[in-house]
Amino acid sequence: MKILVINPNTTTSMTDKIAAAARDIARPDTEIIAANSQEGPASIQGFLDVATCIPGLLAEVSRHPDVDAIVIACFDDTGVDAVRTLVRVPVLGIGEAAYHMASMIANKFSVITTLARSIPGLESNLTRYGLDRKCARVRATDIPVLKLEEGDPATLYKIRSEIRESIEHDNTEAIVLGCAGMADLMAQLSEEFGLPVIDGVSAGVTLAEALVNNRLATSKIGAYSAD
Secondary structure, eight states: OEEEEEESSSOHHHHHHHHHHHHHHSOTTOEEEEEEOSSSOSSOOSHHHHHHTHHHHHHHHHTOTTOSEEEEOOTTOTTHHHHHHHOSSOEEEHHHHHHHHHHTTOSOEEEEESOGGGHHHHHHHHHHTTOGGGEEEEEEOOOOGGGGGGTOHHHHHHHHHHHHHHHHHSOOSEEEEOSGGGGGGHHHHHHHHTSOEEEHHHHHHHHHHHHHHTTOOOOOSSTTOOO
16 A cells, blocks of 8 residues: 655655654555655644645645555644545544554553644644543643754753653653654653653554555545535
């Protein structure tokens, strides 16, 4: 099968990191096609970026008509509903995928994200998905998204500190990494803290493969009908 993993921002280094995480988890017979928007914001950090990235995202999706599933690699689940209306194949946002996966292996999970202004959007999504009761807390590290591309040890220290605080004060049983730019940290942090750490890119690819294997596509009766 072919899975399009699309980064809705324009930063290619982030797309490369996303592609590596997707290919690492994908089955040997799955082809990962990684792409990013050609227009729009360099990073997505809050409601304005979410809105302005949609045209570029839809344009990039239209360039790949022959894929079997689409994973949108922005933790805000940017444009997922619009893309589901545009295509018939399964479309997954990495936030929704990670939340559902965490809810199946832990009674409570916490989300570690970037800037504090991203928290309201993530909390709104959790409520919409019916998973707000499973989320102990959404925590911000106050790390800008593009700072994650620099490999600064101080950045990893901030992420570690929030995980530690979540374990000690939120009674969390699993951690969801709330940014595609954290995709390369999943295994390292899981081993370090001794609890499941879920990356949305990996979760999205795995669930996309499952939907394709079950011959399930986006329903075109009702909300996702384009007619």
